[in-house]
Structure formats: structure tokens, C-alpha cells
Amino acid sequence: MNIDWASLGQVFGVSLAATVGLVGVFTLGIVAGSPRTAGSAPSVLARTGAYACYAVCLAAVAYGIYLIAA
Template structure:
């Protein structure tokens, strides 16, 4: 039995890069859709800010339209990558 170690190393390297890239892209999609917590400067010294856990006082706002569009683009690229992988396996 003869193992082609160079080919095995190439497969390992490509699969590692593809996995890390796909997970990173999906993570960017999640971050693009995450609500933003802004620091409320008016209540920074108030009792409401002191009563909040771990200094999490602030206003929660929706993600900007550009961030949401970027998140959708990341999800679409993930879908294309998965579809291409399925195509390679089936072909």
C-alpha cells in the first residue's frame, strides 16, 4: 500500500482553508444582522445604568441597511459554496 503524502497534504490544506473561510463568511453574515448596542450618554451616571448588569446600559438599534445587505451577501456566498461542493461530489 502506497500513500501519496503530497496529495493528502494538498487535500488537507484545501479543506482546512475552505472550512475556515466558509465559517468566517457565515460569521460575518451573523454579525451583519446583529443588533447594535449604543452607549447612552444621557444615562451614563444615572441609577438605571448602575442597576443594569455589567454596564450594558444603552440603546439597542437595528443593524444598518448596508450591514444587513452585507450579511445577506455573506449568506448567499455560503450557499453558492455549499452548492458548488455538492456539485463536485455528485459529478
């Protein structure tokens, strides 16, 4: 059996970058949606940004499921 190490390394690199990026975007959504002080609500702009981050995460997960199922 021959292993193409260059392709394996490429898959590993892309997977690592996608994972770190997706976790970063989700974390940004959590931070944007959290209140700044106790008892206050996040602003409308911050909440909209949080929803946008969550939408990006949802789109990435849906695309991954589509690639697996196709």
C-alpha cells in the first residue's frame, strides 16, 4: 500500500484551518451576543453580529453534511 503523504498533509492542514476558523467564528458569536455588564442586554448591532456568526457556522456545517451525503 502506498500513502501519498503530500495529499495527507494537505487534507490535515485544510481540516485544521477549517476547524480553528469555525470554532473562532462561533466563539466570536458567543462573545458578541453576551452582555457587557451584569443585568444588561447586548445591543442590536452586537446581537445581529452574533446571529451572522451563527449563520456562518450553520452554513459551514450544512455544507459539510452535503459533501458527505453527496
